[in-house]
Amino acid sequence: MEEFELIRKIIPTYYRQPSVVKGVGDDAFVFRSSEDIVFTTDTMVEEVHFSRKTMDTHAVGYRALAANVSDLAAMGSRPAFYSVSLVLTPDWTDEEILALYDGMEQLAEKHSMDLVGGDTVSGSQTVVAITAHGYLPPDKGRYRSDAEDGDVIFVTGTLGDSRGGLEELMNPGESVSGHLIARHRYPEPKAEFAAGLTSLSRLCLNDISDGIASEANEIATASGVRLHLQKEKVPVSEELRNRYPDQAGEWALSGGEDFELLGTVAPGEKEALLEKARELDIRLTFIGTVSASDLPEVLLHSPQGTETLQPTGYTHLKERRKRL
Incomplete structure (x- = not known):
C-alpha cells in the first residue's frame, strides 16, 4: 500500500x-x-x-x-x-x-x-x-513535583498484571490467563479519572509505565520528599497472586506497563478523590504517606522490616529487555 x-x-x-x-x-x-x-x-x-x-x-x-x-x-x-x-x-x-x-x-x-x-x-x-x-484548565497541571509533607499516597487499579500477561505470552502453559494477557495488550489508562479531579487544590500524579518502584522515586526526587509505601497495601489482583504467587509481589513493584496512576493528595481531599473513583468504578487504594526529608527516597515498609526501594523498573537505554 x-x-x-x-x-x-x-x-x-x-x-x-x-x-x-x-x-x-x-x-x-x-x-x-x-x-x-x-x-x-x-x-x-x-x-x-x-x-x-x-x-x-x-x-x-x-x-x-x-x-x-x-x-x-x-x-x-x-x-x-x-x-x-x-x-x-x-x-x-x-x-x-x-x-x-x-x-x-x-x-x-x-x-x-x-x-x-x-x-x-x-x-x-x-x-x-x-x-x-x-x-x-489554566493552572491545573498535575506534576511529579507537587507532593508535600503529610500527603497520602494512592494508586489506581491493581499492579503487576501486565507483567503477568507478558509471562503468559512468553512461556505459555497448558492454560493461559485471558485476564492477564488482556491487561498486557489492552490496558485502560485513567485519563477520564484524572481529568475529573479539577476540584482538588493540589494533586501529584505519575503514570505507572516503568513500575511503581521507579515512579515513586521520580516523585520523591522531583518533590524533595520521602515516600513511605506499605508493601502489604500495594494492590495485586487475585489472578496474578494465584498464578504467580512467588513473583506477584515483585512484579507489582517493578513489572511496569500497567498504565495505572500513582499519586499523592492532602488528607483533607481524600474523600473527593474517592468520590470520583466510585463514580467511574475505579479501584483506588491508599498505600502510604509522604514526609519531609533532606534526602529524597522511597521506603518500603513490611512486617519483615523497612528497606529503601530502588527504582528497579524498566529503564530505557539501560536495558535491552524484549517487550511483547
Whole structure:
C-alpha cells in the first residue's frame, strides 16, 4: 500500500474535537484553544517493545496509543489529538497496517481523540511513534513535583498484571490467563479519572509505565520528599497472586506497563478523590504517606522490616529487555 492510499483509508470522516481547524490532508495540523495544551510522545520498536509473533497489530496500535494517553492522564489532561509516525519493514501487509490504526481508533474513540496527522516510511526495523495532545484548565497541571509533607499516597487499579500477561505470552502453559494477557495488550489508562479531579487544590500524579518502584522515586526526587509505601497495601489482583504467587509481589513493584496512576493528595481531599473513583468504578487504594526529608527516597515498609526501594523498573537505554 502506498502512502497516499493509506491516508485515504485512515482519514477521519469527521472530528470529535470542535477545536480542529485543519486535520489530516495538509502539511500540518491546525487547532485553536483557550486552555493550556499538553504534548507527549512515546515510541515502540518491534522486537524491543512488541513482537508480532505474540501480539497482533491491532493490539500493538491500541497499546502504543495507550502509553500516550496514560502520560496525558498523569498531567491531569483531557486527551484530544494524536499523530502517528511509522517506520515499516517490507513484510507488513496492508491488513496489518490497517489493523494497527484500528487498534488506535478503538482507544481513541473511548477518549474522544482525533487522528490529525503523521508520516509513514519504509525501513529495516518497525517503529511506531505517537505524539498526543491534550487540554488542561489554566493552572491545573498535575506534576511529579507537587507532593508535600503529610500527603497520602494512592494508586489506581491493581499492579503487576501486565507483567503477568507478558509471562503468559512468553512461556505459555497448558492454560493461559485471558485476564492477564488482556491487561498486557489492552490496558485502560485513567485519563477520564484524572481529568475529573479539577476540584482538588493540589494533586501529584505519575503514570505507572516503568513500575511503581521507579515512579515513586521520580516523585520523591522531583518533590524533595520521602515516600513511605506499605508493601502489604500495594494492590495485586487475585489472578496474578494465584498464578504467580512467588513473583506477584515483585512484579507489582517493578513489572511496569500497567498504565495505572500513582499519586499523592492532602488528607483533607481524600474523600473527593474517592468520590470520583466510585463514580467511574475505579479501584483506588491508599498505600502510604509522604514526609519531609533532606534526602529524597522511597521506603518500603513490611512486617519483615523497612528497606529503601530502588527504582528497579524498566529503564530505557539501560536495558535491552524484549517487550511483547
